[in-house]
Amino acid sequence: MQNKFIKFTVVVFAIVLVYLTFRHNNKKNILPLTKSWEKAVPHQEIPEGLTSLSAKQCGTCHQKHYQEWQLSTHAHAWTDLQFQAELKKESSPFMCINCHIPLQNQQEFIITGLIDGDIYQPVKEKNIHFDRDLQQEGINCASCHVRNNVIIGPTGTKKAPHKTVKNTEFLSEKLCISCHNAVAVITPTLACSFETGDEWKEGPYFKEKNCVSCHMEPVQRPIVEGAEKRLSHLHYFAGSGIPKFDTVETKMLNGLAFYPSTLKTSYAVQDELIFKLKLKNEHAGHKVPTGDPERFFNITFELKNKSGETLSKKTERIGEQWQWYPTAKKLDDNNLLPNEERTFIFSHLVEEKGNLRLSVIITKNRLNKESADYNQLKGNYPLFITVFNEQYDVIVK
Template sequence: MVTKAIARAAPVFSVVLLSLSSLLGACGSCDDGATVDTSAPVVPAEDAVTPLAEPWMRVIPFQETPEGLETIRAAECGECHTEIYAEWQTATHAVALQDLQFQAEWNKDDKLWFCANCHTPLANQFEEVVVGLVDGDYRRPVTEHNDRFDPVLEQESITCATCHVRDGAILGPGFGGESPHPVRVDPTVLSQQVCVGCHNVHARLSPTLVCNFSTGDEWAMGPAPREGLGCIDCHMPTVERPIAEGGPVRTSHVHRWPGSGIAKFPEDVETVRGFYVPGYQIEVTAHRTETDEGEAAVAIELTVTNHRAGHVLPTGDVERFITMSLSLQSEDGVSLWDHEERFGERWEWHPEARQLSDNSLEPRVPRELLFEATLPADQGGADGPLFVEVIGQNHRMTEENAESDGILGQYPLAVETMRTRVEVTAEEAPVQD
């Protein structure tokens, strides 16, 4: 029912099974002229077909090509919108289908057709669509054939048309002027509402199969909405430039979406890291002290603040986590004490998937951590200058999980986001009034 390819060397990743409807009701709808040309589904008479009740079971309806265009493929958009197209090509959205972690986990069960709904969100991208479930069982989908399936568009994953094509028109900011295609303003679609369709999904399909993405909820419960900030404000910063080749300079948005800053493929690591800006900041102080037993030690205070993100950090896939690696070092870099602090969720998956803990960083809330590093009596240089180094890293998944998925060594697992080194002072700094 589902055909998939996972080798990076083979450029075609194919999805043959998906659903057809709206994305949280916010992505527009099709009139009679924008439906999939299909044959009637064949279902045993004794079985009842139930509709697709959950938003994550449905994709954006089939979209007609706007007048003046030959296709709704990104490459055609890029003929005029060259800078935006080049940005999209470096985005993780552009390879959401080819993502090795997604492919590996998806291939574990051939009944997980709905997982592709967020990695290729348009009905145009699927050869078969799901129109219902037999007796409400997601493992028994009822399908119809899509005669207008576009395999090239399929490979574009989350593409221009995902957000910008609805009902035969291009959704834009409404600057006016001449355009080779119809343009319509729709602030609802071009908002966080289109983002949370995939970045806010909760489903438990079996004791060990859980889909849990809470970014939308985190944003809604945090300070960002009260500050008038949505997804676009942070993840698509403004830039002054021509939106199309030869056009006037206007306010546009960057189309990169680096996410956690971890590229999907090794060859893209430096590119993605180059335009990633950490959502958190750190402050570290350290001074000499003594333990209760009278041993020489260093007191370290580390404050980590999620100061930029409108959601918790890390967010998205529950396998993601952040580490802060602390090292007390002599002047010549010899490590005298090491510690790693981890932020994120911890889950167990068997016999039943459940969250064990969650110490993710909430927006605008400083997290203060205190450490006491005892100086080893046999280490030279303890009486000389000492330094504390802190290295922050974002992690997509553990090495153990990557090995279980068969992608260890092929898939970037982490990226360094910041590094700082401070000298240890002789005594605690006085408190400022």
């Protein structure tokens, strides 16, 4: 009798379970995450020998690395004002954070799938290991050096107090490209377009120099105070050099070389004043600018007379042009390929006598003023830096 009752209960239970599963699946068709950037780096335990995953702790021993990294944009990948403004928009999907705070330990929720494959309906679970301080660090040391709960290094040294394994394949340009190359149309009006990895692969530096050799300069130095010198690499991740905050002294690399023509010192009325400026992408292993489609260079020529009146002004632009509505589409891209050169010409028919001054200014811009205003980015958020600024004086006799 008791046996029968148990059997009956088991059968009922099984039917209820099948029904619930069926109903659940019917209502919510949960699809798995497929793209690499849809997934965070899975939960990491603190490597043996350490008490925290934070850059701050790494920095107690690796002081130079820590100081350099603090000036890098990687350290500001979460706190960046534009990123925070974008993140608050409903149009920004959950996976925005996966390249900016890549560790699951830095994320408040664990995403296990997408309801009906819809990126705006992620299946969320509270992350009990979420660490808010770690989140503030953006792309920190552990983002690049901790996997499977151990420190990944280039030699696997036994001198370290923490568990260390050697993996040079992991610490190669492939690591950089995993974040610095993403091309996808996410929704009709939202496209991801970072092609730095592809630009490098298709360019002249492939197999010669890579992301690490250009952006992490090798130096001989001790990697902890008091240790012997060994091969090390600067951790500034120097790039465009446009600082995140006026107060952060970001390191800059210059991709462009500037070749200005000369001007005659004296002209006559009705002469044509002609000035040429050749720009060449001499130092970057990819296009200039690269990555973020909002970046651009402005080249401004302005000719003024003695009383400061503008006689002629001309602005040229190097950058991508996008249309975002009704569908995201790249309209134009005149970014300079590696070794590509372009000459900009300013000309003016001189009509009056006196002293004239031609000023030539080149700025490297993070984003335009309209986008900055739209995102209400005020105050301490530099939009550009000046990389070329020359004045040429001429006399018209």
